[in-house]
Amino acid sequence: MKKYLLPFTFLCCTGLTAMAQEAMPGEELEDVIVLSDKLQIPFKKQNRNIQVLTAEQIAQIPAKSVNDLLAYIAGVDVRQKGPNGSQADIGIDGGTFDQTLVLINGFKASDPQTGHNMMNIPIPIDAIERIEVIKGAAARIYGVNALMGAINIVTKKDRGNTFSARLYSGSSFRNDDTTGNLYGNFGAQVVGQMSTGNWQHLVGASWDQGNGYRYNTAYKNTRVLYTGKGQLSKKVGLELLGGVANSDFGANAFYAAPGDKNATEQVNASYLAFRAPVQISNVWTLRPSLNYRNGYDHYVYIKQRPEVSQNKHRTHTIDASLDNTFTTGYGNIVVGLNVRSEQINSTNLKDHSRLNYGAFLEYQYQWKEKLDVNLGAYVNQNTDYGFNVYPGIDVGYQINNNLRAFANAGYGQRLPTFTDLYYKGPGNQGNEFLNPEYMIGYEAGLKYRKNEFYANASFFLKNGRDFIDWVRADSTSPWMAQNFTSLNNKGVHFDAGYGKTFGAVLLNIYGGYTYLNPEIGSITDASKQDWMSQYAVNALEHQAILRLNATILKQFNIGINNRYQQRLNAGNPLNGYSRKSYVLTDIRIGYQVKRFQVDADVNNLFDIKYIESGVVPLPGRWYTLSLIYKLK
Template identity: 40%
Template sequence: MTQYLKKTAVILGLLGCGPALAQEDTKAIPLGEVVITENRMQLPFDKQNRNIQVIDRQQIDAMPAQSINELLSHVGGVDLRQRGPFGTQADVSIDGGSFEQTLILVNGVKVLDAQTAHNSLNLPIPTDAIERIEIIRGPAARIYGINSLTGAINIVTRKPAESGISGNIYVGSGFKRDTANNNALFNGRGVQLGATLASKAGRHSIYGSHESGNGYRYNTPFRNNKVFYQGEVPTGGKDVLSIMGGYVSNGFGANGFYAAPGDKESREIVQNILAAIGYRSQLADRLSLSPQVSYRYGYDDYRYFRHDLSRARSQHHSHAINTEVNATLQTGAGDIGIGLEMRNEIIRSSNIGNHDRSNFGLYAEFKTEEIKRVLLNAGAYINYNSDYGWQLFPGIDLGYQLSEHWKLVAHTGMGQRIPSFTDLYLDQRPGNIGNPVLQSENSWHAEGGVKYADNRTIAHLSYFYRNMNDFIDWVRLSEDDPWQPHNFQQNRTHGLSFSANYRMSAPQSGVKWLAGLAYTWLSPTFDDSNNAGFLSKYVIESLRHQIVANLQLSAGSLSATAAARFNERISYKSYFVGDARISYRFHAASLYLDVKNIFDVTYIEAAAVPMPGRWFGLGIKYGIAD
């Protein structure tokens, strides 16, 4: 148990994000043994040299959050900019990058939206289906390929160890009324259901959810339906066939989301289908092969006038097919990983047009622990795009174990972001127009830091520098002109991140206290849309200071979590938001109370959308297993 607590404490110290464990789970796998989902090289979390954070299942249960968007808002270094709560629509970026520069994956499968990254977090995954969320800070082209320019977020779903059923029902309100619609009380509600089957013949899970409500201000009602399936079937020896599929339909009032104040009556419907099939084969004791095929369909229907569909309506249909083959060979000098990827993207759109493009990538990596106290992982990704030609993106991670508790880490690498179809071809005059001569964005990133871990205290301090060329910014010369993207020469960012966690009580104590703190400082400079006389749409909105803090109490069946975050942007007013959850477990059920935005702060995360004031939520979870 002591070793388990030590490993868990080490991992929590590297997170720099939300609350720590709610209570001991004797069935849990120690996080130090969890393998980060890279498609070739397999490396446990506690050996990673990259700046990687993990939100695990126990943290998800403890957080005052009901959506992936809300979970990510409690992670240090992650800028989660919601245009509405309840998981309706949000942009996510890492360490000062744009929302287009962060790659989203599900179980290592890219869910890249070639139309626009505004839809990247519209995923068919209820929070109860998530095992953990992995956040990789810094360019990850060597691991995942294109569009992981400033980082990647991988959502790993649960693989059941036993058969069972579960349910989660919740309601919420800010106890304010919609004076424009019969004085109705603003509210929201949701239900999540899950079923798992685990046997020698395979492991299967299916989850579904429904969320709806009339929102929190005029024209913000929402309706969200999700279904997700995952299965694994052994085919002999260590070989496994895996299948994944999901569907989400998300409709919401989009008052102020994109074109305030004229879009007061707008509405948007976003639907996605995600499917993948893969096979892991152990060809020999030291050689494994993993082919995989995935498909993503996206439908986006934006209605500027929700009561008049004959004008100002945008409809987009996008398709992406991704095929990859990865192999790993273990040798006496270290492990070698290679992979080949082929991707085709298609869009059929009313105001983007009909376009398609292809992408081919080749990966190669080498990892060794043969050098005393050193862990080295180096590789490169060679990419060919039908629109942008050949490019090479190398990277290297290095760790040196100074002592039992201290470790030096360093990383350097390159990344790329290919413009979206919206960037290139959008024709939404007079508001926005694309630019078909855009070049891809490229960056070089270097980072170094130190990590400390013991039984009670852990800390992580790192500094990075990122030099981005051909940065894409949406700009205009005056308020009468449409927004249009252009390449500007450089975006240089200096950043500092610190995280620390402290176990305030002894491991054997019946009452457990845990505290965490994370701070991120960013200093970006631009050669620059402003210097050229342009007004910028996204550059001036990045973070400068961010503080994320949490405190958790666990005593028997009772647990309480307080989480707070402070954000200061370059252009927006700073704001401080506090959230809390109190839960009590009895038998197979647990009852929980959430209070979000405890201090009723008025703040904006994106566009002209004020976020909700104080909001109360009440829920009950129930689960039984064989």
């Protein structure tokens, strides 16, 4: 374990970001344009429940991956199976991991093989400007698979010439029973930005490696990212994105416990994308875009005997769009086309491909700065599932300078993944006759903002049919993919923030709460009424988040981050690990001296034993020390 302790010594001798002084809640969001919106509507004018986590807030959360950050956004259900971003399933407002669309700077990044891999993205935490979580059906904007919402990760830009470097090391100070070594991890991040004339460039890289926290949970994660933005001419711009994400980890109990105790998995993804806004005239902007994703997944059931069972999957996804925005005296209009190709070559799933052809129209009208209406529809033709239309509408009314009412409704569809359709294994069986899932959602709420305080409250109802679930007759049978039931979800959401300076102390408080009441409708096949379900009603019934942060004299910072989760139908504790309800506390203490900063983190402060997914116990108390250097 000496190799895991060496970085602690090194940290004392070398050097990441200057202490972020968090702005007052909501201040930095007033004029932010939500990149996940084709109409380019400012955040303060949005008529949807959109949660945003800013770079300043991110700096106060002791997160080691994007997955950890999402866990502190109310309504987002993060079910991790491994440490520090190895693998996680992300759901929104009771949805499953396959019902959420992931984007990077507005480019689609989801994996058609399986939603298990959707967070394998090439983004170091220090390269993130903000995370946007759009709740409710977003098919009107993005087409298929944005059934329960979308997550858009926006990278930093327009910050001049900057450089930051982070070195860190951590441990639980517990020993591996097999080897006697101390469990621990170490890693590094570097992010640089450069402005040259009309161009801004960002290059980021991160590397994280550890020997795990229990048997066969060692991992190694590597991320490399480039983004660029500039002007080719006065009227033609260009946005670029490229990146690589590699993860190699022990997959003990991930998919087929207890038989997969010695399983391993390697997941790689490469991304290339561009967008070229063209100002055709004062009223017409053309935005062509193209993005490509290459994915590779290699799963070995028994690492000591790979010949027993192993799967290799290679996916290719190409997504091309042509958006046209027209600004007129009668409102703003966006009309466009989209083509998406998904292909897989697999030793298990075999070779398959499908195409989506989409056309969309959105219209925005505003009346006297009080009432605004956004409505539209997405028309989709899929080579496997035919023709569908996804309409949607949202309405907002500014009651006064501080209070805004909003309501929205939308319809969406989720296509079965290639794993849902074609997987064949001893513990899981796909079903090539699956139909897509469908959902119609409604939401209404209020947004209040005054000076240092803001609050949002909403009620939502989501009615789904042909829900794709993995079910089985008894505990000895394999899980089988089925359009098992209809599923209705209703709930409430509330969040609020307050920030104020008291002398030399800047205090920020954020609280969020989500309540879900899902109801299973009629079972599609009455003969399977008593079958076991893996995903139907396993969402978070109660989720509460409380983040407290204080910055003293612009040098000393302390962040206390708490979350409470209570899950439906989670079962009794497993070997002392809670699956139903628990409270987790993570803290970060930081101190800045000129360009250097030291962060001391403790995750799972009270050493809670808990499980988020399946039968996979997650790490107990974990200590991390980071040294940060920033140059601007």
